[in-house]
Ligand code: C2E
């Protein structure tokens with residue numbers, strides 16, 4: 030490759046990296062691209078964390094993958110933290126912000142402050158030789174992490190030292206990657222804090238007690254599993270997972286005397302109770318955000334029934350938005366299998382009997398099919414988030 034080709038390649042890698050929004054996949058891609066660019070047999074990535082430590086998060090190794098028939102990038106994944114200390118190689122690079130280009134990790138001059146930790150090699154009988162280790166910096170020149178490339182391979186398959194010209198190019202690739210990683214971290218932080226806020230509000234809206242946190246975890250997971258088994262895309266599944274928790278947010282508008290009533294509701298009380306769908310839609314109405322819009326759709330439609338006998342609008346069949354049909358089944362499955370202030374929990378057998386009996390009247394048969402297609406995963410959630 031000449032200079033111009035290398036720069037073009039670098040720009041293309043930058044674009045590929047910037048387009049990956051999910052942190053986990055982004056990190057894998059960074060190591061993959063950096064290895065391809067430098068013909069490195071193996072590579073690792075460390076991320077800086079709070080408390081002056083770095084976490085080992087990605088490990089790729091072509092030789093070990095071939096030798097042990099490992100299939101994916103994650104097979105020899107192993108996550109641990111170590112201090113940002115000048116005594117280990119990645120720590121040294123994180124602390125100093127400098128590039129290290131070592132001919133042989135086993136022959137580090139004793140005047141250098143750091144040592145190579147051979148324990149990984151000893152466990153795997155891999156021989157790490159040449160090494161190019163570069164810091165990943167963000168737009169503020171703060172260290173985000175470290176990329177460690179191991180054993181540049183020549184055309185005969187021999188490990189040779191990393192070419193000098195790779196140093197600057199890999200550093201500039203690592204800086205682009207650092208900016209992308211910081212963005213993905215902020216995005217995930219924002220997303221997980223919004224999700225937590227949604228869960229907290231939804232819990233407040235329901236029985237106003239502790240048990241409900243589990244109900245929300247379960248019913249939103251069930252909804253996501255059903256959506257996945259109906260062939261929804263990963264993004265759509267995630268959207269359901271994040272919006273289903275808000276389905277009963279309108280219970281905020283229902284008085285305690287009805288919501289917490291230990292026994293059966295009178296007709297008037299149930300009439301009040303039904304309004305939680307309309308209150309929910311009002312709370313969520315008019316947002317410009319897609320997630321809140323979907324939450325509104327779910328809030329208004331999750332008590333509609335396939336045969337048109339549900340509320341509040343008496344919609345039937347495919348008039349009911351698909352997300353509402355999915356959440357309807359997930360919600361009832363969980364309501365039946367849990368204890369409520371007005372009912373005991375039913376055994377699984379009876380719950381499934383009711384679900385089957387009410388399919389075609391209450392539930393969309395396509396949704397019920399997807400529920401049973403994903404039943405193994407449904408049961409994992411059922412067992413994992415059991416009430417104590
Ligand atoms: P929820 O407790 O979360 O129940 C959600 C849905 O699960 C119910 O919607 C219903 O479709 C289904 N479900 C719950 N328990 C049973 C059951 O024993 N048998 C059958 N076949 N289905 C059941 P629904 O009926 O529209 O009720 C909406 C909400 O109204 C309920 O949410 C609950 O908060 C409240 N509610 C309903 N009935 C009573 C009651 O008798 N007493 C009290 N205190 N609240 C009730």
Ligand code: SIN
Nearest residue numbers: 293294371372387391
């Ligand atoms: C209930 O038991 O209150 C719910 C009745 C139903 O929707 O089947």
Ligand code: SIN
Nearest residue numbers: 375382383384386387
């Ligand atoms: C029940 O409420 O226990 C059974 C009702 C039904 O079969 O729908």
Ligand code: FE
Nearest residue numbers: 276277331332
């Ligand atoms: Fe509801």
